[in-house]
Amino acid sequence: MSRSTHPENSGTLDPTFAEGGVLKWPTGELGGHFTQAILPLAGNKLLITVLLPEKTGAFGLAKVNEDGSIDREFGGAGTGVLEFSLDARLDEIIDICGLIDGGWLVKVTSSYGLYLVRFLQDGQLNTAFGKDGVRWVPFHFEPGGEGREDGPVTFRWQDRGPSAQATRSSADNGPSAVEQPDGKIILRSLVYVGINRSHWVVLRLNPDGTPDDTFNGSGSVDIELPGIPLFGTTVKGVALQADGKVLVFGEDRNDTLDSSIYVMRLDATGRLDTSFNAGKGFMTVPNLRYAYANALAVRESDGAIVVAGDSWPDADQGYDRQGLMFVLTHDGFLDFAFNSGQPLFSKLVDKGHNWHRCAWQADGSIVAAGTVGRAGYIDTGVDKALTARLRSDGSLDLTFNGSGFVLFNEEDYEATVEDMALMSDGRIVVSGFTRRPGIVLPRTFGSWFVRYLA
Template identity: 45%
Template sequence: MTHPTRAATAGTLDPSFASGGILKFPIPEISGFHTVAVLELPERKLLVAIHLSGVNAPTAIARLNEDGSLDIDFGGNGSGLVEIYIEGAQLDVRELCRLSDGGWLVMGQYTTIADGGLYVVRHREDGQLDESFGEKGVRLLPYGSMGNPKYVGVGRRVPGWDNEESSAGAPWGSGSKGASAVQQLDGKIFLAGGVSTESGQTKGIVLRLNSDGSTDYTFNGLGFAIVELEGIAYDENYTETVAVQADGKVLVCGDYRLRSPDSRGVYVTRFDEMGRLDRSFNGGTVTVRSSNSIYMEAIEVREIDGSIVAIGEALRDGIYNGLMFVLTSGGFFDFNFNRGQPLFSTLVPQGLKWRRCALQADGSIIVAGTTGRGFATEEATALTARFRSDGSLDQTFNGTGFIVFDEDETYESLEDMTIMKDGRIVVCGLTWVEAKPWAYAAGGWVIRYLA
């Protein structure tokens, strides 16, 4: 079990937050327990996305004070919650995206009896809906009409899509959210997802919206671009996340596979500001190939020099390794990081899957993920680590380079991470309890570590 330490050491629990650095859900004010996304706000506050408990219960956003207490003034209704509601739809949250005006976007997937798709909700700084965005604050992008009419819907990875070993432990898959959102400096918004062609082939898609939520048709002349991976043989490609460089070019990362022969890989590709494949980015696409399962989860850009860090996981010798590599702004492997090679890390005997990352100004990299094979079993714990710019573990971080959150008699899966301006690390996730036939999510948590 994780306990706070007395010394103010980087990578240890922050005793000034909640109960010894850990806030567990549900709390007296909120019945919800699924803490699925977290975002730093001004004044050292935190925004947390929560799935409330109960059948057809809404998704809600809460704001936490610096000490981890609920900000009751948030939302103006006395509950400290702002609910997100789309009539007749079930919602999940995949990302919270901070905006330049102090507000934020909530991005996720909606599902109805008839259809589904991506949704984007925009809030002002006070938590109220920004009704100038989309239709009264909400923009829906149905999968059935996403992209060119020849594309008929979402290509979403589900557990077992690649015939991986199943588990009796209530699979949550690779942990991938499968879609993301990010804002450009000019206020335009990129979204990433997947579509399926009429022939059943799945491909990634990147879309650009104007700041008011309308489709930006100046992007590729259509408002979207399909990830084609020119020159690479594949049967399916999946887009996981996007990041924007300072010059307005958009980075897209994901994974692909060729069913026969068994060949897989992950990729980072770049589109220019007009939505065209940018071949100046090392020919347009950078790949890491594997004969086993390999996935991409997140990508980040460092503002100072445009360096790119990409993370995910790869199955090696029967154990998942955290995968990480660093590229220059031009798309070449950075020889200062692990001698220009992808870095595969286990750190614990059961292996791990990286989920979130952050590049620091000094070149260090903070990563967080879930240990084990991606199922709710005793192997599952939440792990946070800090690597130096050369790819070695930073031993000043908790004395080992990493810290594990592992509660007695439960399993933990990491969902999200945010870095505060003073460097403190905030992660959130779910607590799972063993049951028949599968484990179930019985709570959530938010943890803050010292920088």
């Protein structure tokens, strides 16, 4: 857990990082514009992922030193970027997961499935995982057996090429893959049924990348809530509690504008955990207007759960967003210590904002980052990155930048948040895209990283 190390300057840019606390990417001769996921490393270094749009199927990894310089020795080519190519057109890098062995698992989507690429600590592929370090998880499953009375239908994951009829994947948020202490990997994925219908599943892989049949008898769990069609439930991410139970979160929607945000818990075997929320196995925050759950974090000290996202309460009249946050106890009840047990809606600036990432600090404070501005597909020319710190009761921590929050964007440009991470000493790193306002839509042409004192 991180602790505050610079309380007198908390929430201000760290002058020891890059140029006054800001690192811009591409930098110098290093290419690749889209840095969608970041991971803190030992020695206060940072691992960043780089999507390389000029090279079909390619992405890169780079290490950033504590002072914001690029570790040129990483990757072995002298550039500081370790490039890796897949035989597919890639959509986006979803996230990067740190592993117990010191390596990393990178999750990348194509139009037809997921690529899980596992690296060792030295940047080499872990060839014991999948096929030479790569595991392909298609969005289409085939039944692998007939239904049985003594257990669920099992599935065989196709390892052949993707179907040309598959629909493109949607954008993802949140932690979408985590490693258990025994090395097994929990992740979420889509399953397409036919051409235009899909639903979400949670999968568990063995350390070598094969499906773990001890998880729900098949390695796969369909995520659905009572009274909600399977196709109406979205999984935004997964997380682990200290006792090995699996948290799943997302939204469900009906035929109106209303939606609910849910948190579900599965036990170690993949079954619905009925000890969560007094026997239900899940809890919901219902009757929200255009609500999205974007991030979830578990507090190490007691297993408390914070969920962050956004809601558009006046979506039929405009597109100003409100940040949405609530806290649950370990066993799935709204925590009355946070905002008197109610969801917290916040609009810290006039144009509204969302919460895209969140994290607990050791003292029970919550750090959250998101983007100021209206709906992402509407060019308002006002997008800024917003980072805030809330006390454990939900009030703004006014010692953070003197106001509880801080804004960032480059002059004449827009800034949208993609990821956030806490360094081991508590300093806060936020990353995102740099965009130039356009007549209809903004144009993304680079990335940025800022580091704030804690």
